Structure formats: structure tokens, C-alpha cells
Amino acid sequence: MSGKYFEQNLVVGPFQCNCRLLICPRTGEALLVDPGDDAERILQMLDHAKTATNKPVRVRYLLQTHGHLDHVGAARPVKHALKANAPQIALHRADEPLYLALKQQGALFGMEYEEPFPIDHYLEDGEDLRVGDLRFSVIHTPGHSPGSVCFRLHEDSKLGIAESLFSGDTLFQGSVGRTDLWGADGDQMFRSIRERILTLDDDTRVCPGHGPETRIGIEKRSNPFLQ
Numbered sequence: 001m002s003g004k005y006f007e008q009n010l011v012v013g014p015f016q017c018n019c020r021l022l023i024c025p026r027t028g029e030a031l032l033v034d035p036g037d038d039a040e041r042i043l044q045m046l047d048h049a050k051t052a053t054n055k056p057v058r059v060r061y062l063l064q065t066h067g068h069l070d071h072v073g074a075a076r077p078v079k080h081a082l083k084a085n086a087p088q089i090a091l092h093r094a095d096e097p098l099y100l101a102l103k104q105q106g107a108l109f110g111m112e113y114e115e116p117f118p119i120d121h122y123l124e125d126g127e128d129l130r131v132g133d134l135r136f137s138v139i140h141t142p143g144h145s146p147g148s149v150c151f152r153l154h155e156d157s158k159l160g161i162a163e164s165l166f167s168g169d170t171l172f173q174g175s176v177g178r179t180d181l182w183g184a185d186g187d188q189m190f191r192s193i194r195e196r197i198l199t200l201d202d203d204t205r206v207c208p209g210h211g212p213e214t215r216i217g218i219e220k221r222s223n224p225f226l227q
């Protein structure tokens with residue numbers, strides 16, 4: 001591996017959630033954003049990454065943007081499979097009730113889940129997370145759900161990292177999150193987007209929980225929900 005960081009996206013499950021793997025090239029430390037479904041395929045992605053990076057990959061966190069089933073559904077089987085070096089399941093406390101109700105969420109869609117593992121790490125607004133040389137900060141963006149967060153990955157030109165935002169179901173290319181689900185609040189979501197997301201640099205790459213990537217500046221100018 002060339003000293004550049006490794007990133008791969010895998011679209012998982014019937015709701016087509018983007019599950020992303022990021023790896024520090026120096027240490028092999030890694031994280032997964034939103035392991036929502038298809039645990040077997042996520043584990044295959046990790047195996048392929050080990051070959052690609054020539055390094056043992058150690059997943060330190062399963063970072064959950066929020067507690068909806070399509071984002072957290074594979075957290076338990078992935079953590080279980082990695083048990084020798086188990087990652088920490090990380091979620092904002094305000095979405096813990098949703099997360100713990102995974103079985104009930106599934107029942108609404110005829111999907112079966114095992115009881116979720118407990119949350120290991122409660123994400124806090126403004127918290128900085130380090131995974132090897134990768135630097136993240138947590139931005140609490142309530143609205144789509146009470147505990148929705150975005151993860152900001154800080155630019156690092158040496159590692160080939162562009163400033164990026166993993167925006168979960170709060171901001172999409174050309175759209176915004178639903179606000180008709182349990183605990184949602186539309187006014188709060190738009191406030192989160194305007195005050196906490198659109199204030200980032202226009203060049204920031206946005207990686208939503210579903211669908212294609214975009215940029216802050218593009219959404220500011222052309223997202224029909226934000227005009």
C-alpha cells in the first residue's frame with residue numbers, strides 16, 4: 001500500500017444502505033460506518049482489504065450515524081465475527097431506545113434480528129475520534145432521529161484524505177431525511193442541516209447513508225429542500 005488511506009463503500013441490504021470501510025495505512029486500524037446488513041459481505045470486504053493493504057486490519061469502531069435498522073442491523077454479527085479484536089459499537093445515547101428496539105423495528109418490515117449487543121461507546125457532540133492517523137469529529141445533527149450524528153473526517157493531504165462528511169440519513173444528494181418516523185422532528189432536522197452541516201466548507205465531500213456522494217456547495221445551491 002502506498003501510504004494513502006483506504007476507503008471502500010459497500011451497499012447493503014434491501015434499503016441499500018452505504019456501509020463504508022476506512023483504514024489507516026500506517027497502523028491498519030479501521031472503522032466501519034453503518035454496518036446495516038449483509039454481515040457476510042462486510043466481512044468479505046474486510047478480508048479483501050487485508051490483501052489490498054498487506055496489513056492486518058483491525059476494526060476499532062462500528063460508527064453508527066443513527067439507530068435505524070438499515071444502519072445498525074449487522075452490528076451484532078460483525079462484532080461477533082471479529083471477537084478476538086472486537087470493535088466498539090458507537091452510537092449517540094439519544095438513539096439508544098431505537099437501537100435496542102431493533103427486533104421491533106424489524107417486525108414492521110417482516111425482518112428478523114437477534115437482540116442487539118449493548119452500546120460500547122456513546123458518541124458525544126464535538127468529540128474527536130482517532131483511528132490510527134485518521135481524525136474524526138462527531139457532529140450531533142438531531143431531527144431524522146433524536147440521536148442522528150454526522151462524522152467529519154478531517155483533511156490530510158499526506159494520506160490522500162479530502163475533508164469529508166458522513167451524513168447518515170440527514171442530508172442526501174438532492175434530498176433530506178424523512179421526518180415521519182419515531183422521534184423525528186422536521187424543524188430540528190432543518191436547523192441541524194443549516195446550522196451544523198451547511199456551515200462546513202463548500203468543497204467538503206458528503207457521503208450520505210444512501211445514494212451517491214455530493215458536496216456541501218452543490219447541496220447549498222441546488223438541493224430543492226434547502227432553497
Ligand SMILES: [Zn+2]
Nearest residue numbers: 066068144169
Ligand atoms: Zn434512518
Ligand SMILES: [Zn+2]
Nearest residue numbers: 068070169209
Ligand atoms: Zn437509512
